[in-house]
Structures are given as C-alpha cells and as structure tokens.
Amino acid sequence: MNQLSSRLGRNISLLYCIPQNKFQNLFAAGRLRLQETIYGHCAWVFVQHFLNRLGSEYASLVSALDSNNSAHAEILSNVKRRLRTETFTSAYILEIMGQYPDLIRSLYSSFAETHFHGRISSEESSPTTPVGVLGDKSLKDLISRTVNNEHEQLVMDAFRTFNNSVLKTNFFTLTKVALSFRLDPSFLPAIEYPQPLFGIFLVISSEARGFHLRFRDISRGGVRIVKSRNRDAFSINARRMFDENYGLANTQQTKNKDIPEGGSMGAILLDPQQQDKGSVAFEKYIDSIIDLLLPPVTPGIKDPIVDLYGKQEILFMGPDDNTTELVDWATEHARKRGAPWWKSFFTGKSPKLGGIPHDHYGMTTISIREYVSGIYRKLKLEPATVRKMQTGGPDGDLGSNEILLSNEKYTSIVDSAGVLVDPNGINREELLRLAKERVMISEFDISKLSKDGYRILVEETDATLPTAEVVANGMTFRNTFHLRRTGLTDVFVPCGGRPESIDLLSCSKLIENGKSLIRYIVEGADLFITQDAKLRLEQAGCILFKDASANKGGATSSSLEVLASLSFDDAGFLKHMCVGKDGVAPAFYKAYVKEVQEMIKCNARLEFEAIWRENAQTGVARSVLSETLGIAITKLDGELRNMGLWYNEPLRRSVLRDALPKLLLDKIGLESIIDRVPDSYLRAIFGSYLASRFVYEFGTLTSPSAFFDL
Structure with missing residues (x-):
C-alpha cells in the first residue's frame, strides 16, 4: 500500500508540473508510462536548445576569424544565428522522438537509475520501467542500431547528453511546482561558447521554460521574463533564448570585473498560450531552483535528491525585464523556505527588505x-x-x-x-x-x-x-x-x-x-x-x-547590497538595513548608501583612467580596451585564487580591510564578517580587489607575474 501511495504521489506531482506533455499519445496507447512521457518532454525541451547543428561551415569560419577580436566575435555570433536554420524545428525533433518509445524507455531507465534508485526506502519499488538499465556506451550502441538516419541519431544521442549532464534534479521529489535540473555545462562546444560556463539550471513548468547561467561559482545577474506576441515570435525567441542568455551573462561578467561576483543571467520564456502567467511562471522558476539549493528538511514532502555536484551552491539574482515587481516575493519565499541566504538571494528588492533601489539613488x-x-x-x-x-x-x-x-x-x-x-x-x-x-x-x-x-x-x-x-x-x-x-x-x-x-x-x-x-x-x-x-x-x-x-554602477551597488546581507545576522539586518513601516530609513542604511555611491565613483574613475591611459599609450580602441581590461582582471583573479596568497593570514586580513566597506567593518567587525560570509565569497572579494587594483594601476601590458615582484 505504501508503495502504491508513494508511486501515486510522485505521478500526481509530475502531472501538476507538466499536465500536458508532448508524449501523451504514447501514454494513452500504453507505449510509455507517465514518468517516461514527462522525462521525454523535458529531454525534448533540452534537445531544442542544445542540438549541435552548425556543422563544418561554422567551424571553418571560426578558424578563419580571430575570436579574440571583438568585431570578429560579433560577426561569428550573427553568422551562428543564421546557420541555426529551420532544419531541426521543435516539431521535427518531436516527430523523431515519437518514433522511438522503446529508446525513450531505455534512456529514462538510465536517468532514473542515477537520480532515484538507491535513495528510496527498502519497501518502495523503483519507478523505472521493466527495461534493463544500460550504461552510456550500451545506450549509444542501441541508438545506432535502432535509428534510420543521421538526423535521428543526432536527436536521440542528445538524450544521452541530457542524462550525462544532469548533476541533480527535483524530478523524483514528492512535492514540487516545476521540474528543475542542475546541468554540468561541459557538454557545450567550445567553438560556439568560447567562455566556459560554471553552471546551468534548466526549469520546465506548465507555463514556461527557463535557464539560469553563471560564469563563476559566485555570480550575480538579473532574471527576465520573455514574452512573445504570437507563435512565430515564440519560435524565434525559443531559438535565440539560450544564446541571448549566454551573451547577457557574458556581458555581465565583463561588467563585474572589479567586484567579487562573476556574471550570471536568468531567462524565463512564457509558452505561447501563457503570456499572462508571468508571475506564476516566475514563482515556479524560483521555487524549483530553491529545491536544488536547500537540503530537504521534511521527509515525505521534500525528499533527498541525488547530488552529483556535491557542493553547496548559492545564487545571487536581481530584477530585469518584467520581474522588478516580483523580487520581494522571491526574497520572502526564500525566507519562508528556511534559506539561510534569503537576505542576499535577490538584489533590487524594496528598502523594507534591505534593498538599495538603483533608480532611487541613481x-x-x-x-x-x-x-x-x-x-x-x-x-x-x-x-x-x-x-x-x-x-x-x-x-x-x-x-x-x-x-x-x-x-x-x-x-x-x-x-x-x-x-x-x-x-x-x-x-x-x-x-x-x-x-x-x-x-x-x-x-x-x-x-x-x-x-x-x-x-x-x-x-x-x-x-x-x-x-x-x-x-x-x-x-x-x-x-x-x-x-x-x-x-x-x-x-x-x-x-x-x-x-x-x-x-x-x-x-x-x-x-x-x-x-x-x-x-x-x-x-x-x-x-x-x-x-x-x-x-x-x-x-x-x-x-x-x-x-x-x-554603466557598471548598478552591478557594484548590487554587490555591496549582497555583502551587507551576508555580513549582518538576521536581527542586525532588520535593524540596520530594513526601512521601517513608517518609511524612515535607519541611520546606518542612509550612511551605507552614501558609501556605496562613493565606491561606485571610485571604481568607475579607476577604470576610466586605465582605459584613457592605455589608449594614449597603445592606440587601441577604448571599446576594445574595456574588454581587454576585463579579461586581464579575470585572468589574474583566477591565478591569484590558485596561489597560496589567501592562506597568508596577515595579507588576507589587510586586503579584506581595504576591500570591505568601512561602515561594515566599524559596525560588525572583521572577525564577525569572516565568520558569517561564505569562504568562497570572501576569496572572491580578495581576488577581485587585488586583480582589479593591479590591472588598473599597471595596465594590461604588464605581465601578471609582475604582481608577485611588487
């Protein structure tokens, strides 16, 4: 009875997330079980975005152009968009998948074996079908023997890519509002995505699909909702969705050159018939990502997940197109779910929640x-x-x-x-x-x-x-x-x-x-x-x-808002950073806003002077130097993180005292900040501060090794 109840609960949970999936006809015909059809639906979404179909023409063009040249990079981006032709439409991909329900069953069996089997109680049976579990090589051979042509093999092999890239998922938890997958981005071809991503989240709900991309473990960027006027516009938006998300996150990475966070970006694409469901889609997107960030605390409701990544992850998000009015909800929801990082989860929130509005303070x-x-x-x-x-x-x-x-x-x-x-x-x-x-x-x-x-x-x-x-x-x-x-x-x-x-x-x-x-x-x-x-x-x-x-001032403000959220305990945060019901801001909040503004001016002035100086010395275009500075800072930052400088305690404390806002140091103290702020975040502050100050002062032409000669 317990087995049946648990199985029924999981199926109801999946149906709530995806009440109408693309393989319902195979379920009705008895060719696939419910969980297999919803798995197939998720893989279908994945394949639409990641089927590698640029071919040898694009590779030849890449070899002929200089990807480090920003103008060439833009040309490559435009050509890539054009080469992604209509050959593999979503309908064509679905048609191919629908021909091979037995392959879907075998692929699902492998997926479930990894992300469910072994984590269930002894009295509960596995949700997999009675298909033998095959390894990746055996699945590859099975697909090769079964399909009829190269196109079909390309599509069905993309299922294997999906399976191999999933590091954790809420697919098998008993309660959820959308399906979320944390993906290892190493499957992305470097020829198309030269700057490697650190992490990808894919979210699929009944209203939308969404991505969250980040270039570093510690990253920050906005989340936007993308709407479409009609089905044709939706098709265009869907084809461009991941690449535009990647490009915006990469731009944010460049913009964040002198703050601890790398670049990230989230995008939620509403389904054609769900254009009025932006708020619902956003709430499901946030909740399902939190499923993968928090450990389960209520057995039978939030079940343990198989975590192949095995490390704590914290995401820092902010408002973007069509989400400005929703960030307060996200902050409060993270708090209700017991997230210890609820204060820093979203920037751009209202002052009553400790936010520093960019527009109000310019x-x-x-x-x-x-x-x-x-x-x-x-x-x-x-x-x-x-x-x-x-x-x-x-x-x-x-x-x-x-x-x-x-x-x-x-x-x-x-x-x-x-x-x-x-x-x-x-x-x-x-x-x-x-x-x-x-x-x-x-x-x-x-x-x-x-x-x-x-x-x-x-x-x-x-x-x-x-x-x-x-x-x-x-x-x-x-x-x-x-x-x-x-x-x-x-x-x-x-x-x-x-x-x-x-x-x-x-x-x-x-x-x-x-x-x-x-x-x-x-x-x-x-x-x-x-x-x-x-x-x-x-x-x-x-x-x-x-x-x-x-325009990096907003990013700097958000970074310092995150830092204050992490540095205060809950009581101190509510007292010193949250505007009361009477609308009166605490004295510390007012002073901190002014210090943030001064730090924005300082960072902007340092970069302006560096670009002006290098342009005068080298004649390199200022728009190129902007990127060159960012690359140099990011590279040196990475080298510093791999060195042992962090473990030099006197140096570490000296750098943190210089890098951290004076008001936070005076109010909280360095020791408390070190105790409360995650070690990875402090390391990011340490590296980004040293790297940016060195590059701004000595330029991009100075060898990074010269840093160690100072």
Missing part, C-alpha cells in the same frame, strides 16, 4: 557620469557649453537620473513619446520637472521652447519643423533621429533604446569625410551600439566608452 547613472565628467576633465571642456543628445527620456531610471545629475546643454531628447529638440538649449527647469515627476517629453510645456525648438510625437504625421522640413511620420522620425545629421550634438549618452540601434551599416550616417559627427559617446544603455560600429566610430575620431564599463 546608482547606474553615477557610474555613467564619471565617464562623461572624465572626458570633460581630460579635455578641459566646460560642461555648460557642451551640446548633448540623449535617448531614454525623463520617465526612465537612467534617463531621469542623467538629467538630474548632468550639467550640459541639452539640445535633443528622444523617448517613447517622441523627439524634443531645441538648438538653443532645452529649458532646464522644465526638463528637471519632468525628470522628478518621471514623465515623458509629451508632458513638456512647449511654450518654453525657443523659436527654433520643436517637439514631434510618435503619433504625429505631416508635421512641419521650424526649418520648414516636413516630418511625414512621427514614429519613423523618432526611431531614426539619433542617426540624423543635425549638427546639434557634441556628446551622446544613450540611456534607453533598442539593442543594436547603431550598427555597422547605420553608423555611416554619423560619419562625414572620415570624421565622426559626434565627438563623444558614453553608452549608458546596454548593447545600444554594436561592437563593429563602435570600432568604426572610434576610427573616425569619436571618443567612445562602451556599456560594460560605463
């Missing part, structure tokens, strides 16, 4: 301003005379804070509502009003424009400018304004806009007679300009700083 903008101000300082420019264009208007985080903190002469602003232009300078007081109220330029009082100024909204047609030019379509005018040769822009600070808004083709509109029409660009918005376009603009004389350097 954390990202503070970093951007250091680069803009650095240019003015180096070139001895008077900011009030510099004519400025900005995309991303006064209603957004970066746009509003850039307006509030800047002191240039704004001549044009582009936002979702349209375009606002005044060659004589946009009225400062009115612009500040919009920024403080967080409203778009559609709210601007146009009576405060000069006779040469104008505003064109996206819904307008056949509008006449003061120059007598007729704007036929306001939407088109808005979308292309940043490429117009207005002669009104000295500095351009993108604070919003679509990725790749300036590419190699369109950037030619900003170059005349071999010279850039815009002298200075500080890329506040992520990926606004493609790397090859950046290089072309720099060749034409533009002084350009890219996103991974300029």
Whole structure:
C-alpha cells in the first residue's frame, strides 16, 4: 500500500508540473508510462536548445576569424544565428522522438537509475520501467542500431547528453511546482561558447521554460521574463533564448570585473498560450531552483535528491525585464523556505527588505557620469557649453537620473513619446520637472521652447519643423533621429533604446569625410551600439566608452547590497538595513548608501583612467580596451585564487580591510564578517580587489607575474 501511495504521489506531482506533455499519445496507447512521457518532454525541451547543428561551415569560419577580436566575435555570433536554420524545428525533433518509445524507455531507465534508485526506502519499488538499465556506451550502441538516419541519431544521442549532464534534479521529489535540473555545462562546444560556463539550471513548468547561467561559482545577474506576441515570435525567441542568455551573462561578467561576483543571467520564456502567467511562471522558476539549493528538511514532502555536484551552491539574482515587481516575493519565499541566504538571494528588492533601489539613488547613472565628467576633465571642456543628445527620456531610471545629475546643454531628447529638440538649449527647469515627476517629453510645456525648438510625437504625421522640413511620420522620425545629421550634438549618452540601434551599416550616417559627427559617446544603455560600429566610430575620431564599463554602477551597488546581507545576522539586518513601516530609513542604511555611491565613483574613475591611459599609450580602441581590461582582471583573479596568497593570514586580513566597506567593518567587525560570509565569497572579494587594483594601476601590458615582484 505504501508503495502504491508513494508511486501515486510522485505521478500526481509530475502531472501538476507538466499536465500536458508532448508524449501523451504514447501514454494513452500504453507505449510509455507517465514518468517516461514527462522525462521525454523535458529531454525534448533540452534537445531544442542544445542540438549541435552548425556543422563544418561554422567551424571553418571560426578558424578563419580571430575570436579574440571583438568585431570578429560579433560577426561569428550573427553568422551562428543564421546557420541555426529551420532544419531541426521543435516539431521535427518531436516527430523523431515519437518514433522511438522503446529508446525513450531505455534512456529514462538510465536517468532514473542515477537520480532515484538507491535513495528510496527498502519497501518502495523503483519507478523505472521493466527495461534493463544500460550504461552510456550500451545506450549509444542501441541508438545506432535502432535509428534510420543521421538526423535521428543526432536527436536521440542528445538524450544521452541530457542524462550525462544532469548533476541533480527535483524530478523524483514528492512535492514540487516545476521540474528543475542542475546541468554540468561541459557538454557545450567550445567553438560556439568560447567562455566556459560554471553552471546551468534548466526549469520546465506548465507555463514556461527557463535557464539560469553563471560564469563563476559566485555570480550575480538579473532574471527576465520573455514574452512573445504570437507563435512565430515564440519560435524565434525559443531559438535565440539560450544564446541571448549566454551573451547577457557574458556581458555581465565583463561588467563585474572589479567586484567579487562573476556574471550570471536568468531567462524565463512564457509558452505561447501563457503570456499572462508571468508571475506564476516566475514563482515556479524560483521555487524549483530553491529545491536544488536547500537540503530537504521534511521527509515525505521534500525528499533527498541525488547530488552529483556535491557542493553547496548559492545564487545571487536581481530584477530585469518584467520581474522588478516580483523580487520581494522571491526574497520572502526564500525566507519562508528556511534559506539561510534569503537576505542576499535577490538584489533590487524594496528598502523594507534591505534593498538599495538603483533608480532611487541613481546608482547606474553615477557610474555613467564619471565617464562623461572624465572626458570633460581630460579635455578641459566646460560642461555648460557642451551640446548633448540623449535617448531614454525623463520617465526612465537612467534617463531621469542623467538629467538630474548632468550639467550640459541639452539640445535633443528622444523617448517613447517622441523627439524634443531645441538648438538653443532645452529649458532646464522644465526638463528637471519632468525628470522628478518621471514623465515623458509629451508632458513638456512647449511654450518654453525657443523659436527654433520643436517637439514631434510618435503619433504625429505631416508635421512641419521650424526649418520648414516636413516630418511625414512621427514614429519613423523618432526611431531614426539619433542617426540624423543635425549638427546639434557634441556628446551622446544613450540611456534607453533598442539593442543594436547603431550598427555597422547605420553608423555611416554619423560619419562625414572620415570624421565622426559626434565627438563623444558614453553608452549608458546596454548593447545600444554594436561592437563593429563602435570600432568604426572610434576610427573616425569619436571618443567612445562602451556599456560594460560605463554603466557598471548598478552591478557594484548590487554587490555591496549582497555583502551587507551576508555580513549582518538576521536581527542586525532588520535593524540596520530594513526601512521601517513608517518609511524612515535607519541611520546606518542612509550612511551605507552614501558609501556605496562613493565606491561606485571610485571604481568607475579607476577604470576610466586605465582605459584613457592605455589608449594614449597603445592606440587601441577604448571599446576594445574595456574588454581587454576585463579579461586581464579575470585572468589574474583566477591565478591569484590558485596561489597560496589567501592562506597568508596577515595579507588576507589587510586586503579584506581595504576591500570591505568601512561602515561594515566599524559596525560588525572583521572577525564577525569572516565568520558569517561564505569562504568562497570572501576569496572572491580578495581576488577581485587585488586583480582589479593591479590591472588598473599597471595596465594590461604588464605581465601578471609582475604582481608577485611588487
């Protein structure tokens, strides 16, 4: 009876997670058992994303191009996207799988033997089918003998890749809301993914599928929800999902060069018919990942899992597209589930939970301003005379804070509502009003424009400018304004806009007679300009700083928020870092925010000076040096971690005293911080601080071995 009850409970649990799987017809026909069909469904999702189908053409192209050249890397990325043709659609993969239920049974048997068998009680029977358990080599031979062609073998062999890469899963726990798998990323081909990942989580629910990727054990990055307008858009999003997730995590890795966390990123792709279920999908994604991070504490409800990884894992996440309003729930949920790291699980949470909101305190903008101000300082420019264009208007985080903190002469602003232009300078007081109220330029009082100024909204047609030019379509005018040769822009600070808004083709509109029409660009918005376009603009004389350097202030703020969460015990955290119900922030919180802002300025200034110096010495483009610095810091950091320096206690304590915020040291003490903060995190602080300070001071051309000669 106990066996039957347990088996029934597990089947109900699986049905709750995936009530409609792609192999129900085989279950109805008696060809597969329930757990086998849901296993097959999960493998089908895996195969869609990881079937290696680029072929020899891509390998030849990789060998011909220099993957260390950022422009070449971008070309390879674009070609890879094109080479992933429709040959293996999700429907075609499913069709192949459906032909071989006996193979699915054998593959499931191997999966269950690893992740279930041996962990159940003696009176409970195995959930596997009566198929003999085969080893990987035998499965490979069986597939080769059974399938009819190369395509079918490629698909069914991907099942083996799935089985071999799963390090732990909640598939066999009695209670769960979604299925989660911790994957060993070593199966990813290095030719396609040259920067190796540290870990992959795959989550599959009835509403969505999701990934969480990280490049180091200690990593931090956002989690976004991806929506699709229709089924065609979903298919495109699904094909691009993993590669875009990988690219964003890699960008975060570069951005995090001088903080302890490496780069990570999470993405949740809603199924076509579940576009209104973002919150539910997010909650299931978080809960199922927590299943793999926490040891079971309630036998019969949260059962032990087979952990082939065998080490403690802590993830640090933050808000991104469509998840900003959900991070408080994630924090509270981790707390309810007894996670000791609930305080640091998510950054971007509300101040009542100890969060430091980037937008409220302008954390990202503070970093951007250091680069803009650095240019003015180096070139001895008077900011009030510099004519400025900005995309991303006064209603957004970066746009509003850039307006509030800047002191240039704004001549044009582009936002979702349209375009606002005044060659004589946009009225400062009115612009500040919009920024403080967080409203778009559609709210601007146009009576405060000069006779040469104008505003064109996206819904307008056949509008006449003061120059007598007729704007036929306001939407088109808005979308292309940043490429117009207005002669009104000295500095351009993108604070919003679509990725790749300036590419190699369109950037030619900003170059005349071999010279850039815009002298200075500080890329506040992520990926606004493609790397090859950046290089072309720099060749034409533009002084350009890219996103991974300029907008890293938010990442620094999040890192220091995590550190405070780890350093305080629960009582101290609630007292000193959580804003009360009356909305009054503790004195420590206010002071800590100011120290965070100063550390952001310091890190940005150090990197700015290093890039400026190396560009002057070598002539290497600044957008390339941004990546070169990141690679040099990451490499030296890795070497330092493998050395015995950490075990030199006087050095370790000295470095930590320099690296840790003074307020935390004064309030908590170094000994308590060392006791509370995980050793791996302290090692990351130690390595990243030493490596970044060395590279910023001595440059990328100095051999890392010189570090040990100091």
